[in-house]
Amino acid sequence: MKKNISSKQLLAWFDCHKKQYPWGENKLPYTVWISEIMLQQTVATSVVPYFKQWITDYPDIQALASCEPEEVLRHWEGLGYYSRCRNLHKAAKAIMERFNGILPDSYSPLISLPGIGDYTARAILSIAYGKPYAVLDANVRRIVQRFTATMEWDKDLDKETLTELEKIIPHHRPGDFNEAMMQLGQLVCTTGSPRCGICPIGAECLGYKTGLAEMIPQKQKKRINREHKTALLFFSNCKILLRQKKKGLFHDLWLIPTTEKNNLEKIRAIDGEWTGINSISLTERNHFYTDNQDILTPLLITTDQIDLSDMTPEDNELYRYQWVAIEDLNNLPSPSVYRKILNEAKGYL
Numbered sequence: 350m351k352k353n354i355s356s357k358q359l360l361a362w363f364d365c366h367k368k369q370y371p372w373g374e375n376k377l378p379y380t381v382w383i384s385e386i387m388l389q390q391t392v393a394t395s396v397v398p399y400f401k402q403w404i405t406d407y408p409d410i411q412a413l414a415s416c417e418p419e420e421v422l423r424h425w426e427g428l429g430y431y432s433r434c435r436n437l438h439k440a441a442k443a444i445m446e447r448f449n450g451i452l453p454d455s456y457s458p459l460i461s462l463p464g465i466g467d468y469t470a471r472a473i474l475s476i477a478y479g480k481p482y483a484v485l486d487a488n489v490r491r492i493v494q495r496f497t498a499t500m501e502w503d504k505d506l507d508k509e510t511l512t513e514l515e516k517i518i519p520h521h522r523p524g525d526f527n528e529a530m531m532q533l534g535q536l537v538c539t540t541g542s543p544r545c546g547i548c549p550i551g552a553e554c555l556g557y558k559t560g561l562a563e564m565i566p567q568k569q570k571k572r573i574n575r576e577h578k579t580a581l582l583f584f585s586n587c588k589i590l591l592r593q594k595k596k597g598l599f600h601d602l603w604l605i606p607t608t609e610k611n612n613l614e615k616i617r618a619i620d621g622e623w624t625g626i627n628s629i630s631l632t633e634r635n636h637f638y639t640d641n642q643d644i645l646t647p648l649l650i651t652t653d654q655i656d657l658s659d660m661t662p663e664d665n666e667l668y669r670y671q672w673v674a675i676e677d678l679n680n681l682p683s684p685s686v687y688r689k690i691l692n693e694a695k696g697y698l
């Protein structure tokens with residue numbers, strides 16, 4: 350950076366304008382770790398209720414490590430990016446086994462833990478342990494890119510930026526400096542229109558001075574893979590057919606079997622072939638994940654003369670199928686869109 354960000358101005362702004370979040374109250378290593386993982390890919394306001402509930406249910410590493418993975422996933426339901434949760438649980442177990450239940454206070458052991466990468470290790474070390482590590486998340490990157498009026502960004506600049514930030518990070522308040530940068534990105538140097546007029550570092554900002562700030566970073570068109578699917582809720586003998594993902598995205602979560610929408614007519618033909626089969630169309634739902642959008646048309650298929658629960662599809666490489674009693678549905682983790690469909694279906698049963 351040709352001109353440096355003024356840590357003094359930034360911290361003065363932070364002291365007056367910082368947003369208070371529950372994870373900012375005591376800054377214990379455990380709470381910093383949990384909040385940093387929850388905040389990845391998720392806005393702070395959505396994280397607040399999850400964080401509060403999590404700390405109530407799992408107040409420390411030992412409590413988290415001693416739970417079953419499915420129970421922990423159920424607590425995470427709705428936050429998305431479920432691998433974060435699986436890794437938290439695995440890391441808690443590893444901390445109990447390898448570090449006597451204490452989250453390490455140095456870089457190498459921290460990043461050896463599942464789900465803790467460079468960013469999270471730096472955040473924990475600076476915020477919880479007061480060590481002068483800078484962090485670079487999307488907010489910080491956007492501020493620096495605008496501050497230096499850099500139109501194109503690449504990975505090498507990430508490294509360079511961290512080195513530059515570590516030259517100016519105040520050793521007496523490294524965590525506050527990092528949090529101030531993140532909050533500046535959330536509240537002032539925002540993704541849409543930066544509020545340069547009230548920015549504490551605006552006087553030295555090249556993006557502001559040159560009028561380029563609003564054009565940085567350049568918008569990239571995201572390609573969304575859209576698919577229409579029918580979610581088939583087979584209900585028979587007080588049970589619903591679900592399948593548990595064995596690996597990959599949604600690993601361990603319970604999903605409603607889906608089929609391509611084109612297959613729907615074949616399924617509807619069952620109506621004609623088997624007496625006692627009824628189908629009810631439920632509310633269409635959108636399921637967004639990474640760069641995908643599944644447009645789900647749920648169909649509840651009930652039977653009063655045939656026991657479908659004798660017919661369980663064979664497990665395959667990806668899925669394990671199981672008929673689940675209605676009263677057990679709430680114990681199984683599912684993506685929130687599937688939970689909404691299940692809850693709607695229950696209203697008809």
Ligand code: SF4
Pocket residue numbers: 492495496537538539543544545546548549550551552554555556557562
């Ligand atoms: S002056 Fe504007 S562009 Fe520069 S850091 Fe502040 S808000 Fe961002």
